[in-house]
Amino acid sequence: MILDPKTDLDEIKNALKIDTDEDDVEVSRAAQAAIAYIKGAIGNDKPSFYTQESDTVDLINLAILQLADHYYKARSATVSGNLREYDLGFTSLILQLKASYLLFVEEE
Secondary structure (H helix, E strand, O other), rough: OOOOOOHHHHHHHOOOOOOOOOOOOHHHHHHHHHHHHHHHOOOOOOOOOOOOOOOHHHHHHHHHHHHHHHHHHHHHOOOOOOOOOOOOOOHHHHHHHHHHHHHHHHOO
16 A cells, blocks of 8 residues: 555655654645655556555655655755756656556556
8 A cells, every 4th residue: 555644654754864743744745745746647547556565556655755755855846056857766667657557457
């Protein structure tokens, strides 16, 4: 099952290296936004895809943590200075998960 910011907040905070409870609302919000983005990018017509027990869920959770970390640390839609894009494999994860989702849909 994929991470749930309500029940897995401590696990998410641990992965993001956050030791305090001061930013729990922001961390939860970042994780919820990451989940919504990823479901939108992969596909959201088959909720059972996100509740299965498989290695695919580990990849989904990795993508959630990567994007939640970015959302939590950036906290802004603006940048100053030189703009650089660092993908760090996120796009590859999404493409791999999209293929897994399409295969899952075909098999059902």
